[in-house]
Amino acid sequence: MAIDTGRSSAGWSSYGAWRKCPRKWAYENVYSLGTSGGGARGLGTLIHELLARHYLVKAGDTSQPSIESILGTVGNGMKADAVDLARSRILSYALQYSAEDWTPIAVEQEHRIGFLPQEDGSVLLVDADTPGSVLYTARIDLVVKDGDGRVWCVDHKTASQIRESTHTRYGLHGQFHGLWHIGRHHYGEAFAGTLINFVQTWAGERFLRVRPPAAPSMIANFPKLIYATASEMQLWKGIAKVPEDWPATSHETVCVSSYGVCDHATRCRFG
Numbered sequence: 144m145a146i147d148t149g150r151s152s153a154g155w156s157s158y159g160a161w162r163k164c165p166r167k168w169a170y171e172n173v174y175s176l177g178t179s180g181g182g183a184r185g186l187g188t189l190i191h192e193l194l195a196r197h198y199l200v201k202a203g204d205t206s207q208p209s210i211e212s213i214l215g216t217v218g219n220g221m222k223a224d225a226v227d228l229a230r231s232r233i234l235s236y237a238l239q240y241s242a243e244d245w246t247p248i249a250v251e252q253e254h255r256i257g258f259l260p261q262e263d264g265s266v267l268l269v270d271a272d273t274p275g276s277v278l279y280t281a282r283i284d285l286v287v288k289d290g291d292g293r294v295w296c297v298d299h300k301t302a303s304q305i306r307e308s309t310h311t312r313y314g315l316h317g318q319f320h321g322l323w324h325i326g327r328h329h330y331g332e333a334f335a336g337t338l339i340n341f342v343q344t345w346a347g348e349r350f351l352r353v354r355p356p357a358a359p360s361m362i363a364n365f366p367k368l369i370y371a372t373a374s375e376m377q378l379w380k381g382i383a384k385v386p387e388d389w390p391a392t393s394h395e396t397v398c399v400s401s402y403g404v405c406d407h408a409t410r411c412r413f414g
């Protein structure tokens with residue numbers, strides 16, 4: 144079975160990107176003006192593929208390619224030390240968690256829900272494709288049932304170095320608030336929450352599983368946030384004729400992030 148670890152169709156990667164900068168979102172999603180990408184994302188993708196294979200094999204999928212085959216295909220074009228690191232991490236991961244009580248329920252499967260506005264201003268969580276609702280999707284890295292029968296939505300994260308601030312930040316991350324709604328809708332009472340499954344890369348071997356810090360008010364606000372974002376997208380799709388018509392955020396913490404200057408800065412500055 145081929146593994147699709149790519150973006151979900153209407154997920155946080157799109158809604159969240161819009162919230163950061165509608166102009167950047169439009170450059171990349173309407174006008175297909177790409178980003179430069181980078182080595183760290185390549186290594187993260189490779190480790191994700193290996194983890195997906197690990198859990199599909201655990202679930203009994205006998206059609207999975209070997210680890211070496213994935214390293215050869217997905218790792219093609221990457222530096223040798225990154226491919227070696229990915230191999231080392233997945234072999235150690237399997238050993239580290241060989242006694243885990245996780246039974247995989249879904250691996251890299253897209254889950255869909257809808258958000259439906261009400262007359263009183265609230266927004267309800269409903270089945271996807273309910274008339275009048277906004278679609279929200281997530282391709283969840285892994286859904287598992289633990290030894291107590293509780294269901295967890297697990298997100299694999301690779302980090303050069305895991306710090307306290309690394310997992311603190313995910314408590315504020317819309318991806319996890321969306322996963323909470325999806326988990327509750329699809330798995331009901333058995334759903335226990337979300338988990339971050341960290342794999343440290345360049346700073347040395349380390350694995351860590353943590354729950355993102357609680358953010359109940361942000362989770363409660365999430366349906367409204369997605370409905371509002373989808374409405375804004377729709378509005379500007381109807382209005383904008385050229386890239387410069389889309390609103391630009393023009394904020395120094397967005398235009399210059401920890402990854403460097405926005406790929407579109409020159410285009411955005413001069414039109």
Ligand code: SF4
Binds near residue numbers: 167394411
């Ligand atoms: S330079 Fe800033 S305003 Fe322009 S697209 Fe990038 S993030 Fe948006």
